Amino acid sequence: NFNPTQTQLTECDREAIHHIGAVQNFGGLIAVNNDWVIARHSINCADLLDIDSNPAINTRLADCFVPNAIDILKDAVSRLRSDDTVERLFGLRLTSGGKLFDCAVHLSRGNIILEFERHADAHYANHLSLVGPALTRLDPIRDLGSLCDMAAKLVKDMLGYDRVMVYRFHADESGEVVAEERREDLEPYLGLRYPQADIPQQARELFKRNKFRVIADMDAAAIPIEPARSMKGEPLDLSMSMLRSHSPMHVQYMKNMGVKASLSISIVRNDRLWGMISCHHYEPRLPAYSLRTVAETFSQMFSMMLDRMLIDQSEKLRARGRELHDQLMMRLAGGTTLTENLPMIEELLGDLIEHDGISVWAGGQYRGRGNAPTPEQFADIMPALGSTPSSAVIATSSIVQQIPEASSFADLVTGAMILPISRSPRDYLVLWRKPLSQQVTWAGNPAKSIAAPGERLHPRSSFSAWKETVEGLSAEWSDADVQAAEGLRITLLEVILRMTDEVAIERK
Numbered sequence: 468n469f470n471p472t473q474t475q476l477t478e479c480d481r482e483a484i485h486h487i488g489a490v491q492n493f494g495g496l497i498a499v500n501n502d503w504v505i506a507r508h509s510i511n512c513a514d515l516l517d518i519d520s521n522p523a524i525n526t527r528l529a530d531c532f533v534p535n536a537i538d539i540l541k542d543a544v545s546r547l548r549s550d551d552t553v554e555r556l557f558g559l560r561l562t563s564g565g566k567l568f569d570c571a572v573h574l575s576r577g578n579i580i581l582e583f584e585r586h587a588d589a590h591y592a593n594h595l596s597l598v599g600p601a602l603t604r605l606d607p608i609r610d611l612g613s614l615c616d617m618a619a620k621l622v623k624d625m626l627g628y629d630r631v632m633v634y635r636f637h638a639d640e641s642g643e644v645v646a647e648e649r650r651e652d653l654e655p656y657l658g659l660r661y662p663q664a665d666i667p668q669q670a671r672e673l674f675k676r677n678k679f680r681v682i683a684d685m686d687a688a689a690i691p692i693e694p695a696r697s698m699k700g701e702p703l704d705l706s707m708s709m710l711r712s713h714s715p716m717h718v719q720y721m722k723n724m725g726v727k728a729s730l731s732i733s734i735v736r737n738d739r740l741w742g743m744i745s746c747h748h749y750e751p752r753l754p755a756y757s758l759r760t761v762a763e764t765f766s767q768m769f770s771m772m773l774d775r776m777l778i779d780q781s782e783k784l785r786a787r788g789r790e791l792h793d794q795l796m797m798r799l800a801g802g803t804t805l806t807e808n809l810p811m812i813e814e815l816l817g818d819l820i821e822h823d824g825i826s827v828w829a830g831g832q833y834r835g836r837g838n839a840p841t842p843e844q845f846a847d848i849m850p851a852l853g854s855t856p857s858s859a860v861i862a863t864s865s866i867v868q869q870i871p872e873a874s875s876f877a878d879l880v881t882g883a884m885i886l887p888i889s890r891s892p893r894d895y896l897v898l899w900r901k902p903l904s905q906q907v908t909w910a911g912n913p914a915k916s917i918a919a920p921g922e923r924l925h926p927r928s929s930f931s932a933w934k935e936t937v938e939g940l941s942a943e944w945s946d947a948d949v950q951a952a953e954g955l956r957i958t959l960l961e962v963i964l965r966m967t968d969e970v971a972i973e974r975k
C-alpha cells in the first residue's frame with residue numbers, strides 16, 4: 468500500500484510522466500524517423516495488427532503497411548503544424564487483408580509517432596450526430612453554474628461513465644468539484660476540494676498541451692515500448708500520445724477510490740488550466756475513438772462558452788460597480804455618518820464582493836455587522852492598521868499573518884479586505900471572510916470509507932490534506948474583488964469629501 472512521505476510528494480513533481488516508455492493495452496504505437504524507418508514500437512503490435520511478429524527496428528514501415536496506408540499517413544503528417552498537433556484518421560486498413568484501425572499521428576522530437584487502435588465502425592455516424600443536439604442544449608444557458616451542470620450531464624449521457632465531474636482550479640491551484648452528475652447510489656463528490664499537490668506541476672503543464680486523457684483499465688498491465696532508449700540514450704517523449712500509460716501513483720489513487728477507468732479533458736483559458744471535465748467508471752471502460760473525439764469537440768465548445776460567460780460576468784461586475792458608485796453618491800447625504808449608513812452600504816454592496824461581515828471605523832465611531840469583531844477587538848488592531856499604506860485596499864486571507872493582534876477573533880473571521888477611507892486620522896471600512904475550513908465540508912457520509920491516517924492517495928485523506936493547507940485561511944479575494952473594493956474605496960473617499968464639504972457649507 469502506498470503511503471507517500473513528504474519526500475515522495477515532492478518526487479511527484481519530478482516524475483517524468485511523458486517518459487513513461489509504455490502504452491495502454493488497447494492500442495499499439497510505432498515511432499518512425501523522417502525516412503519512415505521504424506525506430507521503436509510497443510510490443511503488442513504483432514497481436515493488434517494480426518501479423519506474425521512485431522515490425523523489426525530499422526526496417527521501413529512500408530515493409531509492414533500497405534502503400535495506401537503509407538500515403539494517407541504521409542499526407543496526414545504533411546498537415547501537422549507543430550509538435551503539439553495531432554492528426555486523426557478513422558477506419559484505415561494498415562496491413563494487407565487486415566482489420567480497420569483508428570489512427571493518430573504526431574511529431575515528437577524528430578520522430579513521427581503513429582498510434583492505432585481497432586476501429587469500432589458500427590457507431591461512427593451516430594457519434595457525429597451527438598454534437599449538434601448537445602450544443603443546442605448548452606446554447607441558451609446564461610450562468611456559469613448551469614453551464615457546468617449541463618456539461619456534466621451531457622458528457623455523462625454521451626460517454627456513459629458512472630460519474631462525471633467538472634473541476635475548477637482556484638488561484639492557489641487547489642481544485643474544487645463544481646458540478647457533478649453521477650450514478651444515484653454513489654457518494655457525492657460535489658463541493659469536494661483537494662490540494663494543489665494531487666496534480667503535480669509537470670502533469671498540469673502536460674494537460675495544457677495534451678488536453679485529453681483516458682485510462683481504460685486501471686488493472687491492465689502497461690505495454691512497454693522498445694527500445695526504451697534511443698541510440699542517443701533518449702526515452703521517447705509521449706507528451707502528445709493518446710495511448711500513454713499512466714503514473715503508478717495516480718493509478719493507485721484511482722484504485723483507492725474504487726475507480727477502474729477514467730477520462731479527463733482539460734479546460735484551458737488564457738493559457739491557464741481553468742479546470743477539467745473528469746469522468747470515473749467503476750468498471751473498465753473505453754469509449755470508441757470517434758466518441759472520444761466528439762467529447763473533445765464538445766469540450767472545446769464548452770470552453771468557448773465558458774470564456775464568453777466569464778467575459779460577460781466581469782462586464783456585469785464592472786457595471787454593478789458603477790451602479791454602486793452612483794447609488795452611494797446619491798444616498799449618502801451630508802449630516803450623517805458612515806457608521807449610521809452601514810446597513811444601507813451593505814445592502815447596496817450585496818454580493819458584489821462576497822463577505823461574511825463588515826465593519827466601519829469612522830470619526831471615532833465603530834459599527835460591525837454579521838461576522839465582525841467587537842469594538843474592543845477592532846480597537847486592538849487599529850495601531851497596526853495605522854502603519855499600513857493608506858493609498859490602496861489591502862486584501863488578505865489571513866489577517867493574523869499581518870496583524871497578530873487579530874488572533875482574538877481569528878475563529879470568527881480571518882479574511883479581510885481593508886479599505887482605508889481617509890488619510891488621518893485613519894478611517895476604515897473592512898469586509899470580513901470566515902475561515903474556509905468552516906465553510907467547506909465533505910458532502911458524503913463521513914463514516915464511510917475513511918482512509919488510514921497518513922494515507923494520502925485517497926480523496927478523503929486528500930480532502931483532509933487540503934483542509935490542512937487552508938487552516939486559518941479564508942477564501943481568496945479575487946482580482947475582481949480587489950478591483951470592486953478599490954472602486955468602492957474611491958467612491959467612499961469622494962462621498963466623505965462631499966459630506967465634510969456640505970457640513971462646512973452648512974456651518975458658514
Ligand code: BLA
Nearest residue numbers: 479484656661665666667670680713714716717731926929
Ligand atoms: C493526475 N490527480 C490527477 C488528476 C486529478 C487528480 C483530477 C488529473 C486528471 C486525471 O488524469 O484523472 C486528483 N482526482 C483527483 C482527486 C479526485 C479525483 C483528488 O477524482 C477526488 C475525487 N497524485 C497524488 C499524489 C501524487 C499524484 C500524492 O495525489 C504523487 C505522485 C500524482 N496525479 C498524479 C499524477 C497525475 C495526477 C502523476 C497525472 C497522471 C498522468 O496523466 O499520468
